[in-house]
Amino acid sequence: MQVLKIENKLKILLLMSNTLFISLMVLGILGGILAVILYFVAQKFKVEENPLIDEAEACLPGANCGGCGFAGCRALAEACVKQAAEKGNIDGLACPGTDMGKVAAVLGLTAAAFEPKIAVVRCNGSCQNSPAKVHYEGADICAFANTLYAGKGGCSKGCLGLGDCVKKCNFDALHIDKETGLPVVDPDKCVGCGVCAKTCPRGIIEVRPRGKKDRRVYVCCSNTDKGALVVKNCSVGCIGCQKCLKECPFEAIEMRGNLAYIDPTKCKACGKCAKVCPRGSIHAVNFPMAKPVTPALQGAEPAVKPQPRPEAQPVEVKTEVKPENTVTA
């Protein structure tokens, strides 16, 4: 009886393993045949593309931010290859966050020098500098709040702090500082694609060149109203006194309404204007031996203390200067 039972069990086991074996074989062969068919079909229907496009695309960040004006990094790569073939250069085609020299090298060409850019928030109307006069209870969209009222502090050109720019940034380079209520640009992540500048309903964000040694000077205000009006709502807004304009040795400052504007193409980042501004509206970023220019500490004092310090010098400056607030590039 026992032997019979064991025999039966063995028979069942054999049957099962037989079934298992056959199933595996059939499926395996089926899979193999289909794989071969798929391979040939893929080869037959393959789209022939210039391999240079792939190489050019590899040089680009791949974030598809649209800062170049094209639909994505691949579209820019295609345009570069096309223009290179037609005109022999890639002038006019640029990714704001990439050195186009790399792309040019892939195509066997040269390109203009890379000028890295960064987004700059031209408003310092923080909760401290421009105290809130009203509560806001509406949808959290700057574009909508802009139609409803001037802003918590009353400045009609100031930052609304609801973060449309933050939501649009593809590189996670913006976030709203909880204490000041203003957006802060992370210089390590920002490539200067310009999406935030287009999104801001008040045009507060501007894409400016990073500047030599990452130094840049800009007027941190976007309000073109008369000085008396600006003072009512914000303690650090530009009043249009034109002291900076008179001080600038390079004629880089122009007045737009009652607002001073520093032309980045002419500005040599000497920082003199920032010293004379009576409201502290001009920010000189990454200058050595300067008070840290963080919005929270902005008061009525000028941004940079008048101290003797080396002017724009040849290379030696790099080694002697060890500032506390330079951001490593």
Added chain:
Amino acid sequence: MNKYTISGSPHVHSTENTKKIMYRVLLALVPALLVAIYYFGWYALRLTIVSVGACMLTEWLIQKYLIKGPLTINDGSAALTGLLLAFNVPANLPIWMVIVGAVVAIGIGKMAFGGLGKNPFNPALVGRVFMLVSFPTAMTTWPKATPIFDKGFFADAVTGPTPLGLLKEAGVGSLAEAGDLQFLDMVLGNRGGAFGEVCTAALLLGAIYLICRRVIEVFTPLSILLTVYVFTGICHLINPEMYISPQYHLVYGGLILGAFFMATDMVTSPMTIRGKLLFGFGVGVITVVIRLWGAYPEGVSFAILIMNALTPLINKAFKPKVFGVVKPSKK
């Protein structure tokens, strides 16, 4: 100086809110609950308490520890799911099974999709169908209805077949034998079945309250009942021996509970009147098909779940007529 508030218009609001709607539906189900306790005693009451408690606890745990978001157990929707889930099960179901059902209903049926308003399927029905498929025997052993004044509040239930069960297994003739053809009994709840679905009269009372208070609209339930009546009526006319007459189909099983309380769940049903009518028609057809020719004796749960899946398509197809837009006539 006062700090004024700036907000977009309108600056006034009606007094309606989600909480009030949910609590009104709970109130409408109280008569049915009372009748259920009358017929099934302590078992019905404890299952209700456990189900409601489990649903609310599950939602609270998920919101507090998993999602770490705002707590919404006070809005009454979890309690409502719990009550409806309890209404769908036999009174003698073991407690741990209904807890499993509650966890599935809230956890998978509602919270996994994002919480209130985001679920495509009715959570109570998700829980019920899950229990039906996982615990088939327990979920299909129905106790008989015996008034508590006869047998006592805590007495054990005596099981027996439900009218639909009899219909499925033994045909029309069996019902006459079992003496279950008393229509009044069906309406008042003196029959076997899930304790929430037996008393048609109490449920209708609650439903009328909801319709008068404008919590639910009458289109979906009416469409369901009409479809079922007409469909089974046609079948009955063709073959009276095989198919029972239509008015019984209206009161048997969970059709009234499903039509007025489950199919009208706002989150999972269409938004426009035409959509609701089509939704009701679909539920009716599928219910009858399952009842007459399907494997299960009762088809309302499955019918509603299937139509829930079609709701987004129905919403897309049936949009309200926009003021001032004239559809160009086909030439």
Added chain:
Amino acid sequence: MNPIKTFPRGGVHPEENKLSADKPIQDFPMPKQIIVPMGQCLGAPAECIVKKGDRVLTGQLIGTAKGFVSANVHSPATGTVAKVDVVMDHTGYYKPAVFIDREEQDEWVEGVIQTDELLTDIKLDSKQIIDKVKECGIVGMGGATFPTHVKLMVPEGKKAEYIIINAAECEPYLTCDYRLLLEKTQEFLIGVKILMKAVNTNKGIIGIEENKMPAIELLEKTINEHQDLYAGIEVQPLKTKYPQGGEKQIIKAITGREVPSGKLPIETGCVVVNVASTYAIYEAVQKNKPLIERIVTVTGKSVKNPGNFRVRFGTPADLLIEAAGGLPDDITDVINGGPMMGKSVSVTNFPCIKGTSGILLMTLDEAQDRRQTNCIRCGRCAGACPMGLQPFLLHKLAKQNNFDETETNHVMDCIECGSCEFTCPANIPLLDYIRYGKAKTGAIIRARNQK
């Protein structure tokens, strides 16, 4: 009385709160300095034609209309221009305005008939009426401030069959039009006649909500007593439902015709004009008086003496609030207009202008935004929408920045009445997102049409 009519679809019933309905109109004295903004109408602001030091007379032109959709601005007082500067108006932005230091006595410009006598003879013809309306800067005074002369110019090929007077005043709290109907009935009716003459029709219908029974009865009585004078004018009571005063809704209710999507009411043969504008047209055409004043309702549940004031433009609103018993302590929202479509203001000293129909002071429990919860897809918003739109869908699409779909779902047809947000049980700010979607979609459509 004609049987009550209404528009068939949508609408809500907010509390009426017509607290100042029985308060007669009071003349409000102007302060020493008035501030007259240049932008008092839809479209382009007027161009200032006076400068510092000029002496201006009451009713003198101080700002000329710029472009087709724009209106003239006249001086509401006699005095000297102190400066031409900016002032914070009810939108919270600084806008150009003329500051006038007043003299005590009004010295009117030449040509203005100053008597209070009712002048029933209409001497001007259709074209002259429209020119006079344009000259006197009349705009839609229900709040939209659309220049009326543009409305009265019926385009080639279209015919105006009806003049419809929008006396619905469906916004809760506001009673300025109602009081005007009660106190200046005959002047108003002459104004209706003038409008009928301007668009060459003999049918004028006054659409008025049935919660204003005294006004309905008075109007009917006056029309019956002077059948010869007011032939062709009839009173049509309407059901009290918001937004009965919406242009498209009142046309649908009275005539049964729907204004086609994207088109103007003249397509249905109707021209809709507000009550206050009609009265202003009477004054303009019969007495050469330009638009320099209006009735403003100051109201609110905790306001001591809600009232209706006849105010010259340029009067700061905080003076009116003082006259109504002062600013109560518990006010959190100051609204320019009614609670359903009015605009929140940041300060109370904004100048009253052509579109300021009311100043509403609201407390926290009435106006507070309640906590937002998930959309339960109940469909009440779609049921309340008078335009047959689906606010839950438009809100979701606008949030996702999907402006192709918002256009397909007719977001541009939204009249921004707020019925959807009013009924939403989940307290979702539907209208905020729909407005955002509308603005963005409109910009895309304009950019596309420009190509």
